[in-house]
Amino acid sequence: MKKKLQIGILDYSDLSRMSGGLSPTTIKEMQALREEIKKAGHVPVVYKVPKCQMYFHGRKAEILYNNKKIKGCDVLIPRVAVTTRIDLEVSLVKQFQMMDIPVVNDYLSISRAKNKLRTLQILCNKNLPVPRTIVVRKFEFIDEAIKQVGGYPVVLKAPFGSYGAGVVIVESRRSLYSALDVIWLSMQTNIILIQEYVAEAYGSDYRIFVVGDKVVAAMKRTAKTGDFRSNLHLGGEASKVDLTDEEKRIAIKSTQAMGLQMAGVDILRSNHGPVIMEVNGNPGFFGLANVTGVNVAKHVVDFAIEYALKARIKNEAKKLAAKKRR
Amino acid sequence: MIKKRKPIKIGILDFGSIQQAVEGEGFSVKCLNPTKVFTDAIKARGYASVVYKVDKCQMFFGKKGASILYNNKPIKGCDVLIPRLDFSVNIDLEVSIIKQFQLMGIPVVNKYLPISKAKNKLRTLQILTRYKIPVPKTMIVRKIDYLDDVIKKIGGYPVVIKAPFGSYGKEVAMLESRRSLTSALDIMWKQNRTSIILIQEYVYEAGDSDIRVFVIGDKVVASMKRTARVGDFRSNLQLGGVASRVKLTKEEEKMAVKATKALGLDVCGVDILRSKSGPVVMETNANPGISGIMKVSDVDVVGEVIKFAAGMAKTAKIIK
Numbered sequence: 001m002k003k004k005l006q007i008g009i010l011d012y013s014d015l016s017r018m019s020g021g022l023s024p025t026t027i028k029e030m031q032a033l034r035e036e037i038k039k040a041g042h043v044p045v046v047y048k049v050p051k052c053q054m055y056f057h058g059r060k061a062e063i064l065y066n067n068k069k070i071k072g073c074d075v076l077i078p079r080v081a082v083t084t085r086i087d088l089e090v091s092l093v094k095q096f097q098m099m100d101i102p103v104v105n106d107y108l109s110i111s112r113a114k115n116k117l118r119t120l121q122i123l124c125n126k127n128l129p130v131p132r133t134i135v136v137r138k139f140e141f142i143d144e145a146i147k148q149v150g151g152y153p154v155v156l157k158a159p160f161g162s163y164g165a166g167v168v169i170v171e172s173r174r175s176l177y178s179a180l181d182v183i184w185l186s187m188q189t190n191i192i193l194i195q196e197y198v199a200e201a202y203g204s205d206y207r208i209f210v211v212g213d214k215v216v217a218a219m220k221r222t223a224k225t226g227d228f229r230s231n232l233h234l235g236g237e238a239s240k241v242d243l244t245d246e247e248k249r250i251a252i253k254s255t256q257a258m259g260l261q262m263a264g265v266d267i268l269r270s271n272h273g274p275v276i277m278e279v280n281g282n283p284g285f286f287g288l289a290n291v292t293g294v295n296v297a298k299h300v301v302d303f304a305i306e307y308a309l310k311a312r313i314k315n316e317a318k319k320l321a322a323k324k325r326r
Numbered sequence: 327m328i329k330k331r332k333p334i335k336i337g338i339l340d341f342g343s344i345q346q347a348v349e350g351e352g353f354s355v356k357c358l359n360p361t362k363v364f365t366d367a368i369k370a371r372g373y374a375s376v377v378y379k380v381d382k383c384q385m386f387f388g389k390k391g392a393s394i395l396y397n398n399k400p401i402k403g404c405d406v407l408i409p410r411l412d413f414s415v416n417i418d419l420e421v422s423i424i425k426q427f428q429l430m431g432i433p434v435v436n437k438y439l440p441i442s443k444a445k446n447k448l449r450t451l452q453i454l455t456r457y458k459i460p461v462p463k464t465m466i467v468r469k470i471d472y473l474d475d476v477i478k479k480i481g482g483y484p485v486v487i488k489a490p491f492g493s494y495g496k497e498v499a500m501l502e503s504r505r506s507l508t509s510a511l512d513i514m515w516k517q518n519r520t521s522i523i524l525i526q527e528y529v530y531e532a533g534d535s536d537i538r539v540f541v542i543g544d545k546v547v548a549s550m551k552r553t554a555r556v557g558d559f560r561s562n563l564q565l566g567g568v569a570s571r572v573k574l575t576k577e578e579e580k581m582a583v584k585a586t587k588a589l590g591l592d593v594c595g596v597d598i599l600r601s602k603s604g605p606v607v608m609e610t611n612a613n614p615g616i617s618g619i620m621k622v623s624d625v626d627v628v629g630e631v632i633k634f635a636a637g638m639a640k641t642a643k644i645i646k
Contacts, residue, residue, distance in 0.1 A: 015521070050521070054448065054466035055479070061455040064465075067472035087418045088490050088522055091448035098452060117385065117422035124392040125429060134395070135385035141398035145384060159419050189416050190381075 005042040005308050007301070008073035008101070009033055010093065012049050016081045023233060025286035026081050032286070032297035033077065040301055045073050054095055063095055075308035076103045077300065078110065080282045083160055086114040102311040104304050105281050109259035113281030116159045116193060119258065126257040128250060129275045131268070132196040135159075142176070142194075149196040155228075157193040158183050169197060169228050197228075198275065201268040205230045205277060206241060208251040208265045209288055209296055211303045215248045217294035219287075232287040240292050247274050254279050261307070262300060264288075334639045335374040336632065337404030337432070338364050339424065341411040342379075360410055360616060367628045373636060376404050385426050394426055405639035407434045408631065409441070411613050417445045417491070433638045435631070436612050440590035444612035447490045447524060450589065457588040459581060460606045462529055462599065466490075468521040470511060473504070480527045483507075486559075488524040489514060500528055500559045529606065532599040534559045536608060537572055539582035539596045540619055540627055542634050546579045548625035550618065563615070569622040578605050585610050592638075593631055595619075 011030060016022040030046070037044040053064040063070040078093045080086075094107035105113075112118045123130050132149045136142065146154050156179055158166030168179045184190055203223040209216050220241040221230035230236040243251075251265040254276050264283025267274045285296035340361045361377060368375035384395040394401040409424050425438040436444075443449045454461050465476045477485060487510060489497035497514070501507040514523055534554040540547050551572035552561035561567040574582075578598055585607050586594040595614025598605045620627050 050468050053468075053472075053476070054451075056451045056455055056461050056464040056466075057479075058463075059455055059458040059460055061452055067475055085490075085522070087442065087446050088448060091446060091452065094449065094452055098456060111418065115418050115422060117419060118425065120385075120387045121392055121422065121425055121429060124387050127391070129389075130387050132389075133385075133387040135387075137381050140382075141384070141395075144398050148386070159416075189419065191416070191419055 005075070005305060006045050006071075006073040007037045007042050007304055007308070008045045008047055008076040008096075010047050010049065010076055010078040010080075010096070012079055012081045012089070014048055014050050015089070016083075023081065023284065025284055026079070028286050029284060029297070030079065032289070033079075033301060036295070036297045036301040039298075040305060042305065045071070047076075049089075049092065052092055054092065061095060061098055063092075063099070072099055072101055074101075074312065075304045076101050077304055078103065078105070078282075080110055080114075083114070086160070087111055090114075100315075102307050104261045104300075104307055105263075106259070106261075109261075110281040113258050113260060113263070113279050114160065116157065116278075117191075119279055122257050123254055123276055123279070126253070128254050128257060129273060131198060131270070131275045131277065134194045136192055136194060137190045139177075139180075142180075143173075145194050146176075149194055153197045153199075155195040155197050156180065156183055157195060159189060159191045159193060167229055198268045198270045200271045203228050203230060204269075206243065206247065206267050206269070206274075207238075207283075207288060208243065208247070208267065209262075209283060209285060209299075210251050210255040210260075210265060211262045211299045213252055213256070215243065215251055216299040217285075217288050217292045217296055218243050219291045238287055238291040244274075250274055250276065262303065333372060333374045334406070334636050335376060335404040336368050336635055336639070337376045337378055337407040337427075338368075339378050339407055339409040339411075339427070340380060341409070341420065360412075363616065363628055364408065364410070364632070367626075367632055371629070371632060371636070373632070376402070378407075380420075380423060383423055385423065392426060392429055394423075394430070403430060403432055405432070405643065406635045407432050408635055409434065409436065409613075411441070418442055421445075433635075433642045435592045435635045435638060436594075437590065437592070440592075441612045443589050444591060444594070444610050445491065447488065447609075448522070450610055453588050454585060454607055454610075457584060459585050459588060460604065462601070462606050462608060463527040465525045467523055467525060470508065473508070476525055477504075477507075480525055484528040484530075486526040486528050487511065487514065488526060490522045490524060498560060528559075529599045529601045531602045534561060535600075536561050537574070537578065537598045537600070537605075538614070538619060539574065539578065539598060540614060540623075540625075541582050541586040541591075541594045541596060542630050543592060544583050544587065546574065546582055547630045548619050548623040548627050549574050550622040552618075563618045569618050571622060575605075581605055581607060592634065 013026050034044040051066050055062045055064050076096050082089045090107050090111050097103050134145045153169050153171045156168045170176050170179045208218045219238045221236045221238050223230045224235040255263040258279050260281050264280035266277040289296045365375040382397050386393045407427050421438050421442050463480050484500050484502040486500050499510050501510050537551050539549045550569045552567045552569050554561045555566040582596040585596050589610050595611035597608040616627050
């Protein structure tokens with residue numbers, strides 16, 4: 001009989017609840033993952049982040065859970081539903097990795113994906129298409145910056161934030177300063193991304209869910225009338241969609257460029273081909289599963305199982321080699 | 327005809343204005359302007375200097391890839407860059423600009439990734455322990471359900487609590503009893519936008535002193551002992567700590583260099599406590615202060631940093 005795998009889920013939802021930023025679907029997605037793990041004949045283990053204590057002493061690092069030494073798992077799926085203090089929050093993921101637990105997605109790629117500046121750097125560096133973007137922190141050259149990205153309307157974005165929060169479209173010069181003020185005040189940063197508005201996308205974007213090196217599901221999201229943000233949380237409408245090969249290729253390539261094993265890639269159809277808006281390292285899938293009928297949770301779980309088994313074989317080979325050396 | 331060789335151009339990336347913008351007047355560190363100290367020293371050595379103010383840097387992403395605009399014009403590069411950053415909020419975002427310089431192929435002292443590791447106290451602890459470098463007993467908590475047990479593990483009162491970011495001894499407190507601890511934790515939790523708190527053993531035998539070791543590359547170039555003023559336990563010079571000369575043991579030197587290497591830093595201020603079980607590393611600082619240590623140790627620390635940076639620029643040129 002095959003040994004059951006312990007599949008861990010690192011649950012950040014209590015933190016986002018505390019900060020008021022809990023997305024309504026996060027809990028449902030956790031449930032779906034747990035069910036799929038059970039269906040596959042394995043054991044789900046949920047770790048609640050507030051109960052994790054990191055303990056350093058002498059030359060050792062460990063994790064305590066409920067004040068006892070944590071029981072490990074064979075693979076961990078972190079659901080990092082936080083948008084502030086990301087570098088600190090994801091350090092916990094790294095602590096699991098230091099216990100030699102395979103993680104989907106890992107610490108470094110999550111923190112890169114949560115940082116919109118690093119994401120742009122990485123995509124650009126790999127020659128992947130992004131919307132023209134300029135990152136500023138002063139008003140001085142703002143008119144030139146807007147010219148550079150192609151003139152009004154432009155999109156202003158805070159460098160962090162998800163679910164379409166912290167994004168504003170500005171139609172004209174006279175609304176610009178007030179919009180900037182709003183972002184600067186609410187986001188506690190003076191870094192702003194000014195991005196071209198891809199008018200020919202007609203307020204629609206494409207969410208592509210990549211697991212491993214495959215596209216498992218995709219949908220088109222269209223902003224509700226009177227908005228330009230297509231996020232489903234904000235009332236955007238979703239429908240099934242067929243992607244071009246180019247779009248699939250770009251989605252997979254950008255996932256790999258970020259070092260992610262699974263990602264939600266958002267692209268726009270511009271008149272010069274697809275451009276990548278965002279690569280989400282902690283993609284929601286509740287809406288996507290509903291729209292497409294694809295069991296996304298099962299894809300994620302299957303991938304994690306495969307990943308755990310591969311890691312186990314690797315570990316055993318390592319142990320064998322060490323034995324032989326002795 | 328012999329063409330005169332162009333001098334090496336050393337860039338300083340100045341985050342100064344950012345600090346003022348985000349930290350306001352609440353905490354001002356009165357010391358000499360480090361940027362000016364650096365540019366003067368660069369010129370004195372016959373190199374060319376260029377200062378980049380971070381708020382004038384715009385990152386541009388487009389079809390042709392990533393670039394930097396300075397004062398809205400394409401930036402003029404340099405042969406090596408020294409970032410000077412004195413802030414502690416939104417670090418992962420702020421340091422992205424350093425990566426953008428690296429992406430232009432410019433060597434940087436210190437690099438983007440090690441800086442962000444060093445600014446993150448949790449990552450620092452992880453890295454140090456991974457490299458088997460001793461650290462003070464530390465527990466990272468976000469709830470106080472098991473407070474008594476945590477304190478027992480740490481070794482009893484007094485304990486030190488720290489916010490996971492912050493420097494110059496800000497957001498660090500020493501507490502001697504349970505009622506003092508719980509009340510202080512409440513304040514910390516309310517003030518910070520994070521619930522993560524470090525609870526650390528108070529290394530009593532260090533006598534409210536620590537040792538700052540200044541490492542460049544794989545060498546210790548200077549060190550000093552810092553002792554808290556009477557009535558405080560924080561030895562930071564900004565808080566009235568007093569610096570004095572100190573002789574390091576071989577073990578301490580080795581440990582400081584090893585910690586610097588573990589984080590991947592080129593220039594690092596390592597803070598060591600002398601505990602009864604030997605030295606422990608408290609902190610690794612990617613942007614160590616210069617004025618205090620220069621005065622006490624009589625070592626031209628700035629000159630050493632510049633020498634190191636110039637060496638990096640030369641190596642990079644040869645490789646090209």
